[in-house]
Amino acid sequence: MKPGETNPERLWTRTRRAAYAEITDIAMRLFLSQGFDATTIDEIASASGISRRSFFRYFGTKEDIVLSDLVREGEEARRALEERPESEPPWTALRNVVLSVSGPSHDHERRLKVTKMMYETPSLRSRCFEKHLQWQEQIVPEVRRRLAGEHAVEQWPDVRARSLVASAIACLDIAGEAWARADGDVPLGELLEAAFDAVGRTREP
Template sequence: MTEQTLWNRTRQAVYDEIARTAMGLFLAHGFEATTIDEIAKAAGISRRSFFRYFGTKEDIVLGDLAAKGELARVALEARPDDEDPWTALRQAFHAIKDVAYDGETMLKVTRMMYETPSLRARHIEKHLQWQASLLPEVRRRLRADATDPLDVRAEALVACAITCLDVAGEAWARSNGAVTLPELFDSAAAALRP
């Protein structure tokens, strides 16, 4: 085991501990009511150390959303070449599983995200990163010319698929998890293309 690997593992452990501590505070006191100083104190670190791991409070809640976008890209590229782009996107999104929290905690986190303006804005920003990541593969599947500014088909497909996922997430939170997220996503996607 190399020192770099040990350093990376140690850094990840500290990152995870800060995130767990912060999420506990957010769920107990509310996102906006919890300060970075309170998180740092509860985690046993300085404010300065907090910023070595997270750029903002929002990144604690949504930090791995960008990584999930990368998983979606990999899943999309792995779909069969003869699959149409819309079906490939839908199936790629189904391949992403969120197992960071139990169901009840995930519902609380999801509600907090949709009810907090700064989290909602950051969520949209992360989904724009997803869009940029997914576009090349959708363009390839459409045989679209990436240099043609008027060919908006790939952008439209990716944006619609991401919006379906977002709408499904919000509905899942409203339903208290009574209907699964994949079912809601499929329902939203089928409204656009049965």
């Protein structure tokens, strides 16, 4: 590329990201002010100054707007798990990773409102479950690798790896729901610790 020239692909990417962020922000404001189910895709498109057809170029469903961060958090969890010390048992490593990706938010009130909306809306709960299954597929290979390094040879390493990851995600889901029911008055980290402790005690040899 010659000096002074603009890369069309890079410009297109920046433009798309900016539009994606703007539509997300507008949609979330509508969801939180009038309710998820009461907000239509046509309303979101109109408020964003785009057509309904253009909306579907950015989002597959209305639910994806609310849960888009879950995909990014799944990638963060995978990378964080890979960076945990090899000396940590798989369950301990998973615990530390979940605690890290669920740390304090800079906007506590907004996070609480979004969390409540998710747990009160069946379609969001269902879509969240699908996203968490994606987490499982991302994280299981690293847990399986760590299990292979343990002194005991596992007869069914994939079954145990998937069980550990599914249990960790269940702890996250249960703690999140409890945090929402408590109106955020109890720290999410404290609820996560309680959930992981409960499961950890039942799996101690």
